[in-house]
Amino acid sequence: MSVLPAAMNAALLSEHGRLDVSSIPVPEPGPGEVLCRVLACGICGTDLKIVRGDFAGVWPPSLPFVIGHEWSGEVAALGPDTARSGLSVGDRVVAENHAGCSACPMCRSGRYNLCERVGEPGFKLYGHTAPGALAEFAVRPAVALHRVPRSVDDAAAALVNQGALTVHAARRVGLTAGATVAVYGPGLLGLLMLQVARASGAAAAVVVGRGERLRTAAELGATHLVDYEVDDPAAGVRAVTGGRGVDVVFDCSGNPAVLAQAVRSVRRGGKVAILGLAGGARAEVAVDAFALDELDLLGVRSSPNAYPAMISLLAAGAIRTDLLTADRYALADVGVAFEALAQRTAIRPIILPSK
Ligand SMILES: [Zn+2]
Ligand SMILES: [Zn+2]
Incomplete structure (x- = not known):
């Protein structure tokens, strides 16, 4: 296993309207969490609004903040209490942005996208209220991750969030x-x-x-x-x-x-x-x-229980992604990528943070 770096590059929202690529500590996975190397991260209209400050104080609650919620990656390290996750270092994965509390009536009925505890402290909506993936690494709960087969490339896998x-x-x-x-x-x-x-x-x-x-x-x-x-x-x-x-x-x-x-x-x-x-x-x-x-x-709202189906559709070749992921950028060019989305010249700019 390769030794993980202590610092990483991230597109940091330090003040509204401004993203800077900065070096910040690589996050550490806590109990039940997994550290992932981010391979591809799309930016969407909601990201544009978050950067602009349309949801300031809520998404994100405070600055500086790392955005990015439509991404794919690979497992880089497993935190404590992840033995039963079935995940191994090197697995390619995509992540749901919230896992729900698993205890409220909505979560227990499988509609965890409607978790009744979203307003409570500690609830995490990654890329919105908890750190996102427009960075070289991201931490997520193991239960929010889904494995992706090799036949689905990194950029296509970054579309699973929207596809689901x-x-x-x-x-x-x-x-x-x-x-x-x-x-x-x-x-x-x-x-x-x-x-x-x-x-x-x-x-x-x-x-x-x-x-x-x-x-x-x-x-x-x-x-x-x-x-x-x-x-x-x-x-x-x-x-x-x-x-x-x-x-x-x-x-x-x-x-x-x-x-x-x-x-x-x-x-x-x-x-x-x-x-x-x-x-x-x-x-x-x-x-x-x-x-x-x-x-x-x-x-x-969101995509409860729908990630596996979307991954299967992509793996089966039922969904064409080449025309949707043609615009790719290095992390250093994140500003150019945002401009391409704002000007509608790119359908979905894809950042490749680990390239
Ligand atoms: Zn989005
Ligand atoms: Zn809940």
Whole structure:
């Protein structure tokens, strides 16, 4: 076993709006915890907002702070009381960002994404309230880790976090073979939702967006495209289904105005799933449609029990990642990577901290 260094490079949020690559101590794994070498870490819209200070005082609670929550790595050292984890040094892994308290009613029913103790001291949401993975090393509880086979490369594995969210969404709506779906917002989340929906049996998948990302959606299995800069989105979606509307709408846009369009896009008795956050914004919707058309509105948070399924989909080659992970950066270029995300020139900038 190689000797671990005492210090590591990390992208440190020292003041809002500013990330500096600094040398900080390598964290030590406590009881039940594992030290991982970070191999790939994606940065997402939430990271942009955290850096900007949109959630200051909460995500993170204080500065300086290491962000990063969409990553893959390998086990570098096992802390005490990890013998039953089944993990060994060198295993390639991905991490869930919280493990839940395992004691509250939600955790005990398997819905640990809704742990009722999130507000209590000691609750850790890694990359948000506890140190993230935009660094050479990161510590996580062994129970939050999942092994990844060699056939899934480091950058693809860094997509498991977002992909598992879309697996959870497909389960929430009870997606069935032959379904018609619409995906609003072809960012990384939407492009994974599209592919997971197709892999789950969706026969028709309409993607609503604009620009280059619609062409990417077509390459990744969209059967129809609606450019909202050209057409009314809901009318475009309905036209594809002979005016009837789709069975399910997945809102991956994070734009509050989309909810009203989603309600107009879905068939009677259909389902609308909301993935992601709109930054506290409010939406105006036709309330009567929910009663008169018996619509189901489903929130989707995190990815309980969904990591193994997403890893399996990637290992099986059911999800294409090459177009989603093409933009890769060294840790020293983290500022350039953030700019690429902000300017929409990269779908998902991937940092390779150990390169
Ligand atoms: Zn994210
Ligand atoms: Zn709990």
